[in-house]
Amino acid sequence: MSQRASYRQQFSPAPEIAAKFGDIHPPLGSQAATVEANRCLYCFDAPCTAACPTHIDVPRFIKKIASGNLAGSARTILDANILGASCSRACPVNVLCEGSCVMHRYNKQPIQIGRLQQFAMDSFHASGNPLPFEPGEETGRSVALIGAGPASLACAAELRRRGIRATIHDARPLPGGLNTYGIAEYKLTLADSLHEIDLLAQLGVEFRFETPVDAALLAQLESTHDAIFLGIGLGGIHQLGVAGEQLAGVTNALDLIAGYKSGLITTSPARVAVVGAGNTAIDAAIASVRLGAVEVHMIYRRGAEHMSAFSFEYEHAKQEGVNFFWHVQPTAIRGTGSVESLQLTRLAPTTDGSLILEPGSEFTLPIDLVVLAIGQGTHTTFLPNGSGSATIQLERGRIVIDRVSGQTSNPKYFAGGDCTNGGREVVDAVADGKRAGIGIAAWLEGNHVHA
Amino acid sequence: MSTPKPTLETTFAGIKCMNPFWLASAPPTNCGEQVMRAFDAGWGGAVWKTIGAPITNVSSRYSSIDWDGHRMMGLNNIELISDRPTEVNLREIAEVKRRYPKNIVIASLMVESKRETWHEIVQRAEDAGADGLELNFGCPHGMSERGMGSAVGQVPEYCEQITSWVKEKARTPVIVKLTPNISDIRMPARAAKRAGADALSAINTINSITGINLDNFQPNPNVDGKSSHGGYCGPAVKPIALNMVQQVQSDPAAALPLSGIGGIGTWRDAAEFILLGCGNVQVCTAVMHYGYRIIEDMQDGLLAWMAEKGFTTIDDFRGLSLPNVTDWKYLNLNYKIVARIHEDLCIGCQLCYTACWDGAHQCIHLDRTAPAPDTTRTPAMVEATSAQRISTTPIPKLDSGGAAHSSAITPLERIPRVDEEHCVGCNLCALVCPVENCITMEQINNGLPPQNWDERTSAGLVPEGAREVMNTNG
Numbered sequence: 075m076s077q078r079a080s081y082r083q084q085f086s087p088a089p090e091i092a093a094k095f096g097d098i099h100p101p102l103g104s105q106a107a108t109v110e111a112n113r114c115l116y117c118f119d120a121p122c123t124a125a126c127p128t129h130i131d132v133p134r135f136i137k138k139i140a141s142g143n144l145a146g147s148a149r150t151i152l153d154a155n156i157l158g159a160s161c162s163r164a165c166p167v168n169v170l171c172e173g174s175c176v177m178h179r180y181n182k183q184p185i186q187i188g189r190l191q192q193f194a195m196d197s198f199h200a201s202g203n204p205l206p207f208e209p210g211e212e213t214g215r216s217v218a219l220i221g222a223g224p225a226s227l228a229c230a231a232e233l234r235r236r237g238i239r240a241t242i243h244d245a246r247p248l249p250g251g252l253n254t255y256g257i258a259e260y261k262l263t264l265a266d267s268l269h270e271i272d273l274l275a276q277l278g279v280e281f282r283f284e285t286p287v288d289a290a291l292l293a294q295l296e297s298t299h300d301a302i303f304l305g306i307g308l309g310g311i312h313q314l315g316v317a318g319e320q321l322a323g324v325t326n327a328l329d330l331i332a333g334y335k336s337g338l339i340t341t342s343p344a345r346v347a348v349v350g351a352g353n354t355a356i357d358a359a360i361a362s363v364r365l366g367a368v369e370v371h372m373i374y375r376r377g378a379e380h381m382s383a384f385s386f387e388y389e390h391a392k393q394e395g396v397n398f399f400w401h402v403q404p405t406a407i408r409g410t411g412s413v414e415s416l417q418l419t420r421l422a423p424t425t426d427g428s429l430i431l432e433p434g435s436e437f438t439l440p441i442d443l444v445v446l447a448i449g450q451g452t453h454t455t456f457l458p459n460g461s462g463s464a465t466i467q468l469e470r471g472r473i474v475i476d477r478v479s480g481q482t483s484n485p486k487y488f489a490g491g492d493c494t495n496g497g498r499e500v501v502d503a504v505a506d507g508k509r510a511g512i513g514i515a516a517w518l519e520g521n522h523v524h525a
Numbered sequence: 526m527s528t529p530k531p532t533l534e535t536t537f538a539g540i541k542c543m544n545p546f547w548l549a550s551a552p553p554t555n556c557g558e559q560v561m562r563a564f565d566a567g568w569g570g571a572v573w574k575t576i577g578a579p580i581t582n583v584s585s586r587y588s589s590i591d592w593d594g595h596r597m598m599g600l601n602n603i604e605l606i607s608d609r610p611t612e613v614n615l616r617e618i619a620e621v622k623r624r625y626p627k628n629i630v631i632a633s634l635m636v637e638s639k640r641e642t643w644h645e646i647v648q649r650a651e652d653a654g655a656d657g658l659e660l661n662f663g664c665p666h667g668m669s670e671r672g673m674g675s676a677v678g679q680v681p682e683y684c685e686q687i688t689s690w691v692k693e694k695a696r697t698p699v700i701v702k703l704t705p706n707i708s709d710i711r712m713p714a715r716a717a718k719r720a721g722a723d724a725l726s727a728i729n730t731i732n733s734i735t736g737i738n739l740d741n742f743q744p745n746p747n748v749d750g751k752s753s754h755g756g757y758c759g760p761a762v763k764p765i766a767l768n769m770v771q772q773v774q775s776d777p778a779a780a781l782p783l784s785g786i787g788g789i790g791t792w793r794d795a796a797e798f799i800l801l802g803c804g805n806v807q808v809c810t811a812v813m814h815y816g817y818r819i820i821e822d823m824q825d826g827l828l829a830w831m832a833e834k835g836f837t838t839i840d841d842f843r844g845l846s847l848p849n850v851t852d853w854k855y856l857n858l859n860y861k862i863v864a865r866i867h868e869d870l871c872i873g874c875q876l877c878y879t880a881c882w883d884g885a886h887q888c889i890h891l892d893r894t895a896p897a898p899d900t901t902r903t904p905a906m907v908e909a910t911s912a913q914r915i916s917t918t919p920i921p922k923l924d925s926g927g928a929a930h931s932s933a934i935t936p937l938e939r940i941p942r943v944d945e946e947h948c949v950g951c952n953l954c955a956l957v958c959p960v961e962n963c964i965t966m967e968q969i970n971n972g973l974p975p976q977n978w979d980e981r982t983s984a985g986l987v988p989e990g991a992r993e994v995m996n997t998n999g
Contacts, residue, residue, distance in 0.1 A: 112594035115959055118875035118904065119891075119911050121939070127916045140594070169919055178932035179872040180960060352922070382922035477915050499918040509915075 087265050088337035094364045095259035095334075099163055099192055107193040111140035114185045115176065122171035122187055127505035128155035132171055136190055148198035149206040151191060156231040157224055157504050159199065159270045160253050162191035163262040164500045166384050205273045210237030215518050218243065218295040219303040220287050223251020224500045225491030225507035226305035227274055229480075232511025234277035238518065242279060243295075245286040248336075251307055252492075253500055255332035258357040260364075264335045289456045296458075296486065301514050304466075304473060304482070304489035305507060308497055309453030311446050314349065318407030327358035327447035334361055342367040343442030347416050349373045349404055351381035355447035356388065359396045362445070371397045371439060373404060375421055375429060403429075405436065407444055416441040450497060458484060472496055480510025481517065488514050531831035533569075533824060535839045537804040538698040538724035538782040540656055542629045544569035545795065545805035545839050546823055549786055550633035550659060550702075553812045555607065557617030561625065566817035567824060570629030572726075572807060575606035575661045576614045577635035577646065578673065588735040588745035588755070599761035600810045601735040603746060603753050605667045606635055611646075615653040622654035630654070631700065635661040635673050638683065640690045647694040657697045660688065662713065663704040663729025665756050675729065678704035681716035688720035698723035700784060703769075705762075706732050710769045714779035726784035726807060727773060728766045730756025759810040763788030767801060771850050774802030790819065792826035799839060800846035858981060859973035862950035862966045864889070864943045870963035873939030877954035877964060879904055888948040894938040945969070 102110065114136045122132040130151055138147035151158035167173070167188035175184035215238045219226040222244035230240035248254055254267040275281070287295070296302055311326035313319060327348065333339035342365035348358050351374035362370045372391070374381060377400045381388060392398075399418065406417040420435035452471035458464050467474040467483035473494045475481060480488040490506025492498065533544035547570035548554050548563055554571045563571055582604055592598040607614055618630055632650035636642045650658060662684055664674030677683045684701065691699050701717035703710055705728040714725055732754050736745050744752035766787020773779045785798030790811030798806050811819055836842045866877070866889075881889035882904050891907055892899040943954075955964040 109594045115874045115876065117873075118879040119907050121873065124911050124914060125916055127918060129912060129916070166918060173932055175932075176872040176874045176935075179935055382920065495917065496923050498920055498923070502918050505916075 087263065088340055090340050091259060091334055091337060092263075095263075095361075098258075098260040099189060101196060102186070102189050102193045104193075107139055107190060108142075110186050110190060111136045113177075114140075115180075117176055121174040121176060122185075125170050125174040126154075127170075127499075127501045128161070128508060129505075130154040130158070130171075130191070132187055135194055136185065136187070139190060139194055144194060144197045145201070145203065145206070147194040151194055152198075152206065155501070155504055155508075156228050156274060157253065157270060157500065158191060159195035160224075160257075160262050160267055161501045161504065162188055162195055163266075164253070164257050166386070166499060168386055169384060170501070199269065205276050207231075207235055207277065209234045209278050212239075213237040213518075215239065215300045216241065216298075217301045217303055217514055218299040219305060220292070220295075221251060221305040221307055221491075221493075222246070222249040222281065222283075223305050223307055223491060224253050224503040225307075225510070226251075226303060227253075227271060227279075228504040228507030229303045229305065229488075229490065229511040229514070230279040230507075231274055231277055232508055233514060234279055236511075236515040238300075238515060240279050241282060241299075243282045243285045243287050243291075245284065247283050249281055249283070251305075252328075255335060256328060256354070257500070258331070258360065259335050287456065289458075292456055292458070300486075300518055302487050303480075303507075303510055303514065304457070304487060304493060305491045305503070306453055306489075307492040308450035311450050312448050314404055314407075314446060314448070316404055316406050318409065318413070321407055321409050321413050322411065323409065323413030323442060324407060324444045324446070327354045327445050328450075330358050330445055331361060334365060339365065341365055344368040345439075345441050346370045346443045346445060347373055347404075347439060347441045348445045348447055350447035350449070351376075351383055352447060352449070353383045353387050355445075356383045356391045356396075358445045358447055359391055360394045362443070363394045363396065367443075369397065370395070371399055371441075373399050373402055373416075373418065375401070375403050377401060401429075403431065404444075405431070408438070413441055413444055415439060416444055450492075452493070454493070458487075470496075475506075475510075476513075478509060479513030479516070480506060481513055485517070488517075529837050531828050531837050533828060533839065535569075535805055537784065538657070538700065540570075540629055540698055542569045542805065543627060544824055545799070546570075546820055547572055547629065547631070547784065547805060547807045548812060549807035549809040550575050550631075550661065551809040551813070552604065553809060553817070556609065556614075557621045560617075560621050560630070563812075563817045563820075564621075564625045564628045567820040568628070568817065569805075570631065570656075572631040572633050572659050573607075573614065573618060573655075575633040575635045575664070576611050576650070577606050577661075578637060578668075578671070579610075580605040580608055580667075582608050583748045585746040585748060588752075589759070590735050590761070597759055597810070597814050599733075599735065599757055600759040600813065601733050601746070601755040601757050602730070603666050603748075603755040606633075606661070606664065611649070615649055618650070618653040618655055622656075629656045631657045631659050633659040633661050633702070634691075635664065635668060638672060638677065638687060643687060643690045644694045647691055651695065651697055655697060657700060657723075658691065658695055659700040659702050659726060660691060661702050661729075662687070663702045665704060665706050665730055665732045666754060675704035675706050678702075678713050678729070679707050681712045684713045685716035685720040688717050688722050692721040700724040700726050702729055702786075703727040703773075704729045705765060705769055705787075709772075711772055711776045711779045714773045714776070714781070718779055718781055722781060724782040724784060724804070725773060725779075726786055728762070728769050728787045730758045731762055731765065733757030758788065759814075760788045760790060763794060767797060770798060770801045770803060771847065774844065774847055775850065790814075792823045792830065795823060795827060796830060796842070797846075799843050801850070802844040802847050804839070804843065854978040856977055857975040858978060859971065859976050861969045861971050863945040863948040863969055864950070864952075864954050865965050865967045866941060866943055866954075867963050867965065868935070868937075868940045870960050871935050871940045872960055872963075873935040874959060875939060875941060876957045876959065878941045880953050880957045885951050885953045886947065886949050888944045889941045889954060890944060891938070891941055893940055893942055898942070898944075900944060 116133045120133045135147045135150040171187040172184040177184045219242045222242045233240040249271045250267045342362045346362040346367045401421045402418040405419045408415045415438045420432040421429040422432045457466045473489040488510040490510045491503035535545045550572040555574045560571045586604040589597040589600045632655035662678030668674035669676040701722045782804045785803030786807040795806045878889045958964045
């Protein structure tokens with residue numbers, strides 16, 4: 075295990091960001107948590123547990139809060155989901171555990187599972203106790219993991235608990251991937267993400283930061299490790315392909331979010347246009363409001379009913395004062411030196427459902443900053459693409475895996491997270507990583523689970 | 526045709542009262558100022574906190590147990606009788622009676638076991654204007670170590686002796702308060718009746734230790750690191766009290782006008798005690814928890830229920846349920862009920878399923894979506910299947926065409942099925958079900974005439990033993 079300062083010590087959040095991005099999840103007090111925990115019916119084979127991609131035994135951890143066994147509650151969560159703290163904050167609980175709570179059919183108020191999980195994990199972190207797990211007895215095996223996001227972190231934890239060495243490589247200076255750099259600060263702070271990963275490091279996970287992996291390094295890693303795990307996420311955000319895209323004042327949502335979270339960005343220009351209507355676009359729009367933008371517009375090609383953001387995220391954006399332009403497409407970005415305006419053209423649906431530009435419908439918005447959030451590309455060019463079993467099969471840019479074991483078409487390669495599922499939630503990446511960690515261990519023991 | 530408007534007016538052992546709700550002898554009746562405020566709130570009567578031998582109290586005195594986040598399911602106390610001078614108590618009784626002549630004040634008494642001492646206190650209490658006397662033969666802590674309270678109530682001979690001394694002197698009705706800390710409560714009740722008691726009250730508190738502090742290993746309530754067994758009361762003791770009330774009232778040698786005590790906090794509780802033969806009820810813990818104001822709904826609710834049931838007076842329903850409590854051997858062995866799960870109400874928690882498998886008779890199954898009934902699948906097998914299921918966060922863009930689950934409708938696979946053939950009608954599933962009326966117990970017509978154990982054995986039909994045990998693994 076490398077001797078080093080904790081990530082938290084390496085990083086102190088910008089005070090103006092902390093002030094503007096106050097916690098969206100007010101913590102439950104001890105007594106409130108007990109009352110809420112007692113409200114849980116303790117369902118058998120609970121739907122909340124089934125809905126959780128990591129299958130946290132929700133009634134079990136909740137009843138441990140009720141009994142005052144907070145250490146046991148945290149252990150129950152962490153045993154299923156090593157990133158239980160960040161998931162309690164980042165998860166869209168109303169479409170997962172809380173969305174499946176039987177209370178919807180009883181008194182209409184689901185158990186506040188997310189807040190209870192946050193309470194258990196906050197209590198655990200406040201206790202200063204180490205992770206309640208030990209690394210397994212060393213097997214001499216080792217795995218290289220590419221990307222330090224939630225999928226790799228979860229995979230590494232499973233490997234370490236089974237005595238397999240895990241070395242995570244990431245191009246960035248800090249671990250966590252989107253958990254650290256990509257989740258709205260009012261949901262999960264960068265500092266909290268790093269603190270959680272500090273605990274993970276107690277299992278003996280090793281990190282190689284600022285180490286971009288190219289084909290050559292990958293080949294070297296493949297020759298020196300028993301297996302490779304790809305937790306590489308998605309690539310850069312798509313370009314619009316319109317004039318003026320190179321102007322200063324055109325950025326993308328992920329850079330904006332990473333920038334303010336790491337304190338590099340602390341203010342916003344007055345007029346902001348966010349192009350796209352997914353959850354990341356909403357995070358960027360709300361961030362612009364919080365950073366001081368006077369007008370924030372979201373630009374989307376279709377109507378509200380088609381936006382890919384969760385409906386509660388849409389509601390949140392409206393409450394923050396974000397303005398929405400539906401059925402429009404940016405057709406030019408104008409300015410001399412930097413962005414001054416955005417030209418939009420209305421879109422009309424055709425009978426086959428596709429959209430066409432309406433001639434003569436162009437209009438112009440004065441804009442200082444254009445934020446692109448129109449989906450991410452993939453980043454797979456460095457992967458082995460030889461012939462036969464060395465090939466890693468892709469489908470629509472995603473790495474194809476066996477869902478149970480995480481194994482790719484190249485048996486030595488496993489994968490999980492956004493690069494395999496097209497971009498879902500932190501908890502999905504954790505679940506993928508966990509299954510892959512178990513899958514790798516089984517495969518290394520000669521139990522080749524891949525068909 | 527309209528029935529007359531119901532009234533709560535009662536006459537208990539000759540004592541006429543505006544309603545059947547009295548405050549029990551306890552902290553809520555410690556002084557005249559409290560009792561007058563209680564009467565203002567609507568309480569019909571108050572049994573004054575026990576007057577008698579001089580005492581000193583400790584601090585602390587109460588402890589309680591909570592249940593599932595609810596406070597004070599059960600309350601325990603090690604407080605003794607009144608720590609105020611007898612003269613002060615009697616002077617205040619006189620003042621209360623002068624200002625509230627229509628409300629009832631009962632003097633609760635406890636003195637050393639001497640005839641003259643009892644005669645003296647009886648005389649003084651009645652001179653002060655008490656409408657009746659309650660003999661505290663129930664207090665289980667402290668006073669009992671000095672030969673008073675439950676030390677009297679636990680020995681029928683003492684109980685009879687002291688009651689008869691009191692009756693020699695008393696001009697007002699004498700109520701004997703019984704302790705539950707005895708194997709058969711009918712024995713002291715019969716003794717009191719033999720001695721001429723006019724009425725009984727039951728139950729006093731139950732010996733208890735409410736809990737141990739897990740940090741310092743000391744019991745509650747903590748008095749300088751130590752505690753003593755105390756008297757347990759509150760909602761938790763109601764079933765015990767109801768049983769003892771029924772025991773006394775079903776025994777001709779013991780039955781007297783009975784003032785019901787033990788966990789009464791609502792009009793529903795009161796109605797149940799009266800249905801088992803109580804003439805009125807006494808309340809303490811609920812008032813200690815919520816204050817005198819609870820009397821408003823106790824009166825209001827009881828009157829509304831009486832009107833709904835067509836009862837005009839308390840006497841109209843007093844004791845109605847007594848004939849329905851009998852010995853086990855008289856229960857109809859041919860009566861058969863089974864559980865029915867109403868799937869339109871089922872929320873899919875499956876508590877009935879796990880309760881039936883682990884706590885009852887393995888007659889509820891999760892096979893609604895299976896091709897055929899499957900009674901061999903154990904809870905562990907159900908959970909193992911779920912653990913293998915891969916779940917993902919539903920993302921509209923990625924899951925187009927995917928069936929969005931509606932949280933408003935319970936999926937069929939989560940609605941359990943009752944195997945009615947093997948269901949023994951134990952009620953457990955209906956008891957654990959959180960949804961009202963979701964599981965009902967329905968009678969099955971098996972065509973058999975009623976037959977009880979007595980009849981069955983006297984007909985020579987001795988059953989062969991245990992029922993067939995389901996072998997779910999074979």
